[in-house]
Amino acid sequence: MDRRNFLKYVALAGSSFALTSCAQGKNSKLQGEMLPSASPVAVNEPLKVGFVYLGPVGDFGWTYAHDLGRRDMEANLNDKVKTTFVENVNEGVDAERVIRQLALDGNKLIFTTSLGYMNPTIKVAKDFGDVIFENCAGYKLAANVGNYLGRFEEPRYLTGMIAGKMTKSNVVGFIGAYPIPEVIRGINAFTQGMRSTNPKAKVKVLWVQSWYNPAKEREAAQALINSGADVLTQHTDSGAVVQLAEEKGIYAFGYNSDMSKFGQITHLTSVINKWGKFYTDKALAVMNNSWKSQSVWDGIAEGMVDISPMNQAIPADVQQLVNAKRDEFIQGTAHPFDGPVKDQKGVVRVPQGKVLDDRGQLAMDWYVEGIEGLIPKIKL
CATH class of the missing domain: 3.40.50.2300 (Response regulator)
Structure with a gap:
């Protein structure tokens, strides 16, 4: 299996995302409930944010663009966030292990940047109700899981x-x-x-x-x-x-x-792909306890x-x-x-x-x- 697809789910992904995530329109966002179990970040403590990448950060492609977004978020929020990333993570068992470890390490916001990470993300999220997860290109939502995609x-x-x-x-x-x-x-x-x-x-x-x-x-x-x-x-x-x-x-x-x-x-x-604003906005939402589970599909107008x-x-x-x-x-x-x-x-x-x-x-x-x-x- 490979990034952004889950080949065994490919026949379902399009229709499922459309049914569960996107309302028709240019900027489709389904608003979910605010997460009741999430705890606000302690005053003066940086929000720990983890990223899971399929490829190397130096691929100058998909992973590189996500890492530019991570660095933009750091530049925007300075000492309010502390980020870490794990690159070259295969889907399946490896992904679940890495995502779980990031949660155990105290990351309160975790971005999993592949549709192939969708199911491992959902699975780990069930065990960490006080952690927020965002999956790129996925179509499944949960109380503490959102997803996002650009209108490329x-x-x-x-x-x-x-x-x-x-x-x-x-x-x-x-x-x-x-x-x-x-x-x-x-x-x-x-x-x-x-x-x-x-x-x-x-x-x-x-x-x-x-x-x-x-x-x-x-x-x-x-x-x-x-x-x-x-x-x-x-x-x-x-x-x-x-x-x-x-x-x-x-x-x-x-x-x-x-x-x-x-x-x-x-x-x-x-x-x-320009992920920096989205990553910054989601980190701020977690910090002020206003994060909501939703699907985001944004285009040029929204800067994605x-x-x-x-x-x-x-x-x-x-x-x-x-x-x-x-x-x-x-x-x-x-x-x-x-x-x-x-x-x-x-x-x-x-x-x-x-x-x-x-x-x-x-x-x-x-x-x-x-x-x-x-x-x-x-x-x-």
Whole structure:
């Protein structure tokens, strides 16, 4: 099993999250009851906060972005918090052991940054009623457990708009980790954005069956270049794709964090996760005893996701177009899956004037028009 999925739960995750967590809308938050058993932090004592990471903090991807958020929280709250993290934690038994130890060590707020940590988090939380837990990308709630996720489909759409304008071959390569709704949603949002600026462009997808494997990511990127792609993007964690693009002189987008350091000339922008404000707000809520069990799914407007600064190689009129759409996302007047949305077979999945709701996004198992190939089957 791997980060953010629990492959054996993948068929349930989308619908369950939508049913138990998200109300339809741009900023979906289900308010829960304030935790009656939580004890306020003693005066003048820092709040101890623990983090559980699947990958290394130096992956420059998912884990790196979460650790930037942890460091932002420390900078915001100074001596009011004391943080610790454990990296390279596998799901299952290892995760439960690490989470339990963090609770035993006196951490009163614990962030578990993977859907694969969801069940271990719920299990440990039952034994530590005075500890608050937050699980990233999970769909289960409990009296002392909340969950959170970023609406990365918004910045994905924006990068797609750029790709449509920057490609010369009209072939864009996408390196995917696992064919689960989270990744498929990102590919589809990217393609919707790309087709809005260049209806002739198409997306080719290769799957590496790993979140962080620089060698496989590079190999897939090279294969996509060989098949005619002159722009690359990814839903994986390392900088290998951007590095190869820089070597080959083609454009690329980073993911999770600003990856411009890996491609100073050809990196166009990155889809970035920004966890610092969320972590700070949750720590403050625990400190003042106002924390509530809820599901949070926030976008650009709330500062949880965005794009990094755009490369000046992107024409000014394209940057203006992207910024205008970004403003529409912030204002709530546009959505990455505004209808009409067609699938690969030309079937209208979202009619004109409608928007694909949260349930539909979280259970997405189909490609939109403009993507080549089929979605691989996952063996449960």
